[in-house]
Amino acid sequence: MKHLLNNNVENIEISGIRKFFNLVSDEQDVVSLTIGQPDFHTPDQVKEAGIQAIENNLTTYTPNQGIFDLRKAIHQYYKTNYELVYQSESEIIVTSGASEAIDITFRTILTPGDEVILPSPIYPGYEPLITLAGAKPIHVDTTDTGFKFTPESLANAISAKTKCVVLPSPSNPTGAAYSKQELQALAEVLHGKEIFILSDEIYSEIIFDFTHTSIASVSDLKNQTIVINGVSKSHSMTGFRIGYTLAPEWLSKQMLKVHQYNVSCAASISQYAALEALTDYEEHTAHIKQVFKKRRDYVYERLVNMGLEVERPQGAFYIFPKLQLNDKNSFDLGLSLVHDAKVALVPGSSFPQHGEGYMRLSYAYHEDVLKEGLDRLEAYLNESAPDRKN
Ligand SMILES: Cc1ncc(COP(=O)(O)O)c(C=O)c1O
Known part of the structure; x- marks a missing residue:
């Protein structure tokens, strides 16, 4: 019966982001910087x-x-x-x-x-x-x-x-x-x-x-x-x-x-x-803009100080640094970061196309969570690629 299916449906794939999460969902004590939605609650009114x-x-x-x-x-x-x-x-x-x-x-x-x-x-x-x-x-x-x-x-x-x-x-x-x-x-x-x-x-x-x-x-x-x-x-x-x-x-x-x-x-x-x-909407949107801007500045500076090549984002709540280590593709690097550094980022290969060699980091997280996640990433980079800043 499979041949009866619409070929176009067979030709599309489950999102790379989902595949990645299915593989790492059992891992304990991971700081996740992956989410694609604001970390605020819906306004009360x-x-x-x-x-x-x-x-x-x-x-x-x-x-x-x-x-x-x-x-x-x-x-x-x-x-x-x-x-x-x-x-x-x-x-x-x-x-x-x-x-x-x-x-x-x-x-x-x-x-x-x-x-x-x-x-x-x-x-x-x-x-x-x-x-x-x-x-x-x-x-x-x-x-x-x-x-x-x-x-x-x-x-x-x-x-x-x-x-x-x-x-x-x-x-x-x-x-x-x-x-x-x-x-x-x-x-x-x-x-x-x-x-x-x-x-x-x-x-x-x-x-x-x-x-x-x-x-x-x-x-x-x-x-x-x-x-x-x-x-x-x-x-x-x-x-x-x-x-x-x-x-x-x-x-x-x-x-x-x-x-x-x-x-x-x-x-x-x-x-x-x-x-x-x-x-x-004005009060709410002004507030979230201000919070995300502060976080953007913090995360950007931390990544630059780690020696990573990164564009300064102008909006949304994502940043997309270049991150390549030991010839690993971004999916495998994402898995290593989860298993060894206990920090989760979304592999760049999840985004069609040309995302290989990058990682997406979401800063829709509280400042303390961002600091902990970035500390873990930095410690991992210092250990795995100590010469990268040269
Ligand atoms: C660029 C972009 N467009 C559209 C959407 C989908 O938005 P919605 O949740 O309203 O369907 C997303 C969700 O992440 C997005 O990032």
Whole structure:
């Protein structure tokens, strides 16, 4: 019977991150610096809004595109913060996490044979969905360009088959983020071309050295851009599963069909909680930004002092140092770090592609945990590679 399966499903793999965790899950006393979600609790008033939704029997299906008040709050949030206006009635879809937003985007626009350009190493959630659609991921190596596209590297990757460019900013796993000027330079390459841009802005609230800009707001790119965001990272709400898409009406109309037949609507209770999150967000988001910035500075300095080659992240809560020892690949090095140093980092090879030779460290942990984990890493490096600083 196996031959009856969809080949595209057989061709995708369980995430490398999961494989790694399955191997190390029994190990005791490990300091883990691996998590992909904030270490804060969901704000109390957001939890309360979810509880109230249950109490008030707001537990039925909602409109497919999400409750109107939440779409209005999303409209207002993008207008106020990112100078972008999307119509609540027709250009916003509330999804089950940013993950579903990515899925409905690809399923709406991709057909077999299309190419999708990705700046790599990159979040592993895009490639399998591209493959499932019968399209082809084209990875641009960004390891020599600050983990970002340059106008040249982007232009060189474009072919007659290019359907979409994925642009995550700030990025998981590298923490790289594009400034307005950098986006303007990329926009010059994309403007006027029949190519979509999937702008993944899920970490837009966690950015340190400049304010977040959406590529949809520069150089008339709005008509070809699908913006993706959500409350998972900004409000420590990963389990609520609320994301959204912002796209022109003609495109949202098509994406809504895929969303409707996929999940009908995002969970009603979570939508009411997200409404509260987006209505009163400033204090919370200012706080997390400040905490993550302090940790970014601390972790970056520690890694530099260990003699490691590392880019200073501009956003999110990850840092991606180069870490190579004794010819081990990053997966085996990750296992050694867990077994011998009792510290867990995510091997760079978990991120397609060009992540080999790197490790992802998450600083979504309390300062004491970060210090202990980094002390262990440093002690291990001093023992295994004492000459590395020379
Ligand atoms: C870049 C990026 N996009 C999307 C997602 C998925 O977000 P959600 O949990 O809202 O589905 C993640 C989660 O880690 C991410 O890092």
